[in-house]
Amino acid sequence: MDWAVFATIAVPAGTAGLLMAIPSRHRDVVRYVALMSGSSLFILSLIIFGKYQFDDGGYAFELQLDWLGNVAFLGEKGITYHLAVDGIAAPLVLLTGIVIFAGVFMSWNIEYRNKDFFILLFLMVGGVYGVFESVDLFFLFFFYELAVLPMYLLIAVWGSSTDFGTFVRTKEYGAMKLVLYLVAGSVLIFIAIFATFVEAGQGSFDLPVLGSVTYGENFQKTFFPFFMLGFGVLAGLWPFHTWSPDGHVAAPTAVSMLHAGVLMKLGAFGILRVGMSLFPEGAAFWAPVLMTLGVTGALYGAISAMAQRDLKYMVGYSSVSHMGYVLMGLATMNEIGINGAVLQMFAHGVMTALMFAMVGAIYDQAHARDMTIFGGLSRNMPRHASYWAVAGLSSLGLPGLAGFVAEFHIFVGTFQADYIWAGALGILAAAITATYILRMLAFAFFGPFNERWASLKEMRIGEQFGGAVLIFFIAFMGMWPMPFVDRIAATVSRLPGIT
Amino acid sequence: MNLDWSLLAPEYVLAGWAAMLVSVDLFWGRLRKDWLGYLAAAGALASTLTSLIWLNDDTNFANLIEVNNYTTFFRVFFGLIGVFACVASARFVKDRLLHPGEYYALILLTVIGGSYMAAARELLTAYISLELLSFSLYVLTSYAKFDLRSNEGGLKYMLLGAFSSAIFLFGMSLIYGVTRTTQFEGIHEVLTGDTSGFELTLFLGLVLIIAGLGFKVAAVPFHMWTPDAYEGAPLPVTALISAISKAGGFALFLKLFAMAFLPLVDDWRLFLAGLSAATMLLGNLVAIQQHNIKRLLAYSSIGQVGYLLMGIAALSADNADAASALVLHLAGYVISNLAAFVCAIIYFNWTEKDEIADYDGLAERAPFLALALSISLFSLAGMPLFAGFVTKFILFQAAVEEDLLWLASIAVFTSFVSLYYYLVVVKHMYLGEPEEPTRFPTPWVEYAALAVLLIGVFLVGLGPQPLFNAVQDSTAFIFTGAEAAATVGAGP
Numbered sequence: 001m002d003w004a005v006f007a008t009i010a011v012p013a014g015t016a017g018l019l020m021a022i023p024s025r026h027r028d029v030v031r032y033v034a035l036m037s038g039s040s041l042f043i044l045s046l047i048i049f050g051k052y053q054f055d056d057g058g059y060a061f062e063l064q065l066d067w068l069g070n071v072a073f074l075g076e077k078g079i080t081y082h083l084a085v086d087g088i089a090a091p092l093v094l095l096t097g098i099v100i101f102a103g104v105f106m107s108w109n110i111e112y113r114n115k116d117f118f119i120l121l122f123l124m125v126g127g128v129y130g131v132f133e134s135v136d137l138f139f140l141f142f143f144y145e146l147a148v149l150p151m152y153l154l155i156a157v158w159g160s161s162t163d164f165g166t167f168v169r170t171k172e173y174g175a176m177k178l179v180l181y182l183v184a185g186s187v188l189i190f191i192a193i194f195a196t197f198v199e200a201g202q203g204s205f206d207l208p209v210l211g212s213v214t215y216g217e218n219f220q221k222t223f224f225p226f227f228m229l230g231f232g233v234l235a236g237l238w239p240f241h242t243w244s245p246d247g248h249v250a251a252p253t254a255v256s257m258l259h260a261g262v263l264m265k266l267g268a269f270g271i272l273r274v275g276m277s278l279f280p281e282g283a284a285f286w287a288p289v290l291m292t293l294g295v296t297g298a299l300y301g302a303i304s305a306m307a308q309r310d311l312k313y314m315v316g317y318s319s320v321s322h323m324g325y326v327l328m329g330l331a332t333m334n335e336i337g338i339n340g341a342v343l344q345m346f347a348h349g350v351m352t353a354l355m356f357a358m359v360g361a362i363y364d365q366a367h368a369r370d371m372t373i374f375g376g377l378s379r380n381m382p383r384h385a386s387y388w389a390v391a392g393l394s395s396l397g398l399p400g401l402a403g404f405v406a407e408f409h410i411f412v413g414t415f416q417a418d419y420i421w422a423g424a425l426g427i428l429a430a431a432i433t434a435t436y437i438l439r440m441l442a443f444a445f446f447g448p449f450n451e452r453w454a455s456l457k458e459m460r461i462g463e464q465f466g467g468a469v470l471i472f473f474i475a476f477m478g479m480w481p482m483p484f485v486d487r488i489a490a491t492v493s494r495l496p497g498i499t
Numbered sequence: 500m501n502l503d504w505s506l507l508a509p510e511y512v513l514a515g516w517a518a519m520l521v522s523v524d525l526f527w528g529r530l531r532k533d534w535l536g537y538l539a540a541a542g543a544l545a546s547t548l549t550s551l552i553w554l555n556d557d558t559n560f561a562n563l564i565e566v567n568n569y570t571t572f573f574r575v576f577f578g579l580i581g582v583f584a585c586v587a588s589a590r591f592v593k594d595r596l597l598h599p600g601e602y603y604a605l606i607l608l609t610v611i612g613g614s615y616m617a618a619a620r621e622l623l624t625a626y627i628s629l630e631l632l633s634f635s636l637y638v639l640t641s642y643a644k645f646d647l648r649s650n651e652g653g654l655k656y657m658l659l660g661a662f663s664s665a666i667f668l669f670g671m672s673l674i675y676g677v678t679r680t681t682q683f684e685g686i687h688e689v690l691t692g693d694t695s696g697f698e699l700t701l702f703l704g705l706v707l708i709i710a711g712l713g714f715k716v717a718a719v720p721f722h723m724w725t726p727d728a729y730e731g732a733p734l735p736v737t738a739l740i741s742a743i744s745k746a747g748g749f750a751l752f753l754k755l756f757a758m759a760f761l762p763l764v765d766d767w768r769l770f771l772a773g774l775s776a777a778t779m780l781l782g783n784l785v786a787i788q789q790h791n792i793k794r795l796l797a798y799s800s801i802g803q804v805g806y807l808l809m810g811i812a813a814l815s816a817d818n819a820d821a822a823s824a825l826v827l828h829l830a831g832y833v834i835s836n837l838a839a840f841v842c843a844i845i846y847f848n849w850t851e852k853d854e855i856a857d858y859d860g861l862a863e864r865a866p867f868l869a870l871a872l873s874i875s876l877f878s879l880a881g882m883p884l885f886a887g888f889v890t891k892f893i894l895f896q897a898a899v900e901e902d903l904l905w906l907a908s909i910a911v912f913t914s915f916v917s918l919y920y921y922l923v924v925v926k927h928m929y930l931g932e933p934e935e936p937t938r939f940p941t942p943w944v945e946y947a948a949l950a951v952l953l954i955g956v957f958l959v960g961l962g963p964q965p966l967f968n969a970v971q972d973s974t975a976f977i978f979t980g981a982e983a984a985a986t987v988g989a990g991p
Contacts, residue, residue: 068893068967070964070968073818073820073897074893127883142883142888145882145888146884152922157929183918187911187912187914187915191904194899198904
């Protein structure tokens with residue numbers, strides 16, 4: 001099954017190539033090709049997740065090809081195209097498969113240059129898989145940049161601007177802000193990769209090789225922040241999160257789903273996979289800072305979300321808040337906390353994807369996103385309202401849904417690591433989350449029916465199906481988290497410097 | 500002394516072809532002028548093929564010109580630049596310029612100049628080749644006779660060029676005064692020995708040579724001519740300057756410093772590193788404010804010179820592959836930059852416009868061109884899939900290897916800055932409203948040339964190994980003595 005991991009990168013790349021060959025007037029052909037590719041990625045991701053043997057938590061599905069050798073200063077093996085999946089990457093690979101599969105359904109109605117849209121979307125998906133699966137730092141960085149680059153056009157061309165009355169946040173602004181923030185973050189990563197490579201002196205960018213070296217304490221303390229901040233920008237690390245609401249709101253539905261659902265996880269994944277596993281002492285030194293920033297983000301995001309009237313901005317800020325939990329989990333430096341962080345990556349991925357999908361579904365019909373102008377929508381859109389309710393309840397941590405499992409792990413980890421104040425503030429943030437979610441449900445979907453929106457119809461069948469897939473995984477993880485916990489815990493327990 | 504004149508055959512081909520083009524234009528006036536361009540391209544291609552005869556050879560002509568893989572690599576490289584420059588010029592020159600025969604002849608002469616800058620093994624030959632390249636470019640820059648900006652650009656280029664040549668010559672004379680030889684290998688030998696008492700002279704000589712070459716490759720603070728010359732010159736000539744004068748300059752720069760001045764590396768490393776940092780910062784930061792595509796590419800190419808200088812600053816006896824990294828990035832840069840310029844030329848042929856704001860809505864009117872320009876700009880910015888990412892990664896790594904992490908950090912930061920101004924162009928193409936919704940007619944020849952360049956961008960970006968091996972085979976010849984032994988041993 002070694003090909004499965006390779007295929008998750010080859011399929012999106014091949015899809016992008018295939019789509020280029022299709023004349024752009026055949027919009028339906030383009031859609032079905034995208035659907036085929038999306039479903040095969042979903043199946044491949046399920047296979048990878050299911051077949052991953054979690055006995056020892058090591059790498060599986062390994063594939064290593066020579067890519068660039070014979071360069072004196074790159075060492076004997078040079079750069080290799082090294083792919084593998086471990087217990088941390090496996091759930092995230094599954095997440096990517098789920099979100100792209102659902103995302104294709106949500107993008108079904110795009111008419112304007114839908115071929116170009118899907119080409120860029122699949123390039124981005126290829127990049128995302130690449131980051132989760134690359135074990136060679138060169139390629140990890142390669143795919144990281146590849147995942148960011150198509151965002152500019154995806155947002156700027158297919159996105160939407162938001163009018164705040166006194167000023168307009170244009171989609172060009174959101175796109176440029178997002179790309180520049182993320183690439184600025186990657187500057188730090190780039191520098192730290194060079195420094196690590198030279199310091200290790202192993203002549204290899206391979207993570208297992210780099211991980212076998214013990215770095216000097218000062219070196220770790222100097223360069224861990226590079227990875228923490230560089231990857232942290234993408235993970236919505238406060239105070240570098242401001243690209244996230246603006247960018248996600250401006251983006252078209254499927255792109256917001258993928259970006260908030262999956263791409264933000266690349267950041268947290270990078271901190272864990274590169275920063276913490278290479279520099280455990282540096283991570284321990286900086287953990288209080290990461291914890292503080294994480295809690296601040298969780299609280300700040302929740303409070304900001306409460307101030308929003310625009311549905312999409314509310315979801316955008318709730319992403320910042322939930323990613324704050326992920327960073328808190330990482331900062332605990334103990335097994336249960338990091339388990340929780342990875343669980344939260346998955347849980348937040350599916351539920352935020354569902355929320356953005358639902359925002360898109362209503363925006364396509366109503367061309368408005370202000371929650372206060374709606375009212376009682378559950379009367380003519382009952383399924384839509386119930387999907388919102390599931391996503392919202394999972395987001396506020398209702399037991400039985402995915403969010404609870406993850407947040408529970410994180411809070412236990414936080415208290416175990418003696419960050420009692422942080423745990424308390426985190427729980428406060430969860431309470432605020434409950435407030436804004438329930439308030440939103442009350443405004444838009446329940447209460448007196450607003451006749452202005454009587455013409456709104458139930459979601460399209462494709463949207464219902466895409467949403468149902470996401471709901472299935474929210475409930476599945478909420479009720480039976482073992483398949484996830486087994487895989488994650490096996491690998492997390494192997495990380496250095498974890499108590 | 501080896502007087503085997505046949506070693507110069509590729510340049511005979513070029514010179515003969517140049518003379519033929521002038522006479523064809525003179526005596527067969529009815530020949531369509533764009534065919535003259537394709538004929539010139541055929542000449543450049545013929546010389547490229549001829550130069551392959553000496554592949555893997557190692558010999559020299561009268562100790563002046565050496566013919567080995569380094570020379571062959573650059574003969575092929577410059578020959579191909581000539582091919583693309585001629586093809587890209589064809590329609591432009593037919594519609595806009597007088598005297599096409601001389602125009603193409605001059606392009607072929609720049610190829611000779613560039614090749615001999617790589618092939619020279621002593622200072623005076625290098626200088627003469629440099630002047631051959633420069634003079635042809637001075638004339639070409641002011642080729643649009645009735646365009647004031649073209650004349651202004653040409654004059655600035657020539658005056659500053661002459662000034663820098665004088666500086667270069669003065670530096671050479673100081674070096675000669677100490678070493679009593681103009682041969683690169685001889686200089687290396689003397690410098691390896693005891694040079695006490697001459698430190699100041701040598702340092703002054705080095706500084707002057709760096710300043711002179713810095714003018715040619717447009718390193719800060721010697722870059723002032725670049726934006727005006729780029730903007731004034733006819734577009735295909737701008738493309739040629741950005742490709743061949745940079746590449747030729749660096750072929751010589753690299754060879755001179757690896758072959759002759761490597762023993763003094765401690766004297767010039769930090770100096771060049773500082774120059775490199777200033778160049779990439781200024782080039783990339785000033786580029787942000789530009790609203791003309793030629794000036795934008797001019798400043799971005801200054802930024803690229805900063806990256807290339809890193810490669811020289813990273814040279815050392817046990818880091819010989821820094822030279823390969825430099826040449827690899829040079830190749831990647833030239834391919835991407837030529838692709839960007841071919842796009843600009845095609846657009847100019849349609850609309851006679853070259854402001855960035857004029858590119859509004861290009862994606863609607865010519866999707867392929869918009870895609871191609873985006874790809875070339877992203878490659879210049881160093882984005883993955885494209886050549887720029889790999890070549891920059893390797894080049895920066897080479898610098899870090901010599902403890903220049905600070906320099907690499909500046910380079911990474913400025914690449915990030917460059918992404919911004921390239922994205923602005925992309926924004927205009929994909930988000931702007933086109934003036935009219937009609938499609939442009941397809942220029943097949945130019946599109947074919949563009950497609951070849953784009954394939955190159957992807958090939959280097961996705962599988963750089965073959966090109967890297969070729970580069971490594973060639974740069975192995977520019978090290979002398981002990982360093983050469985170290986280089987050969989570095990292979991697998």
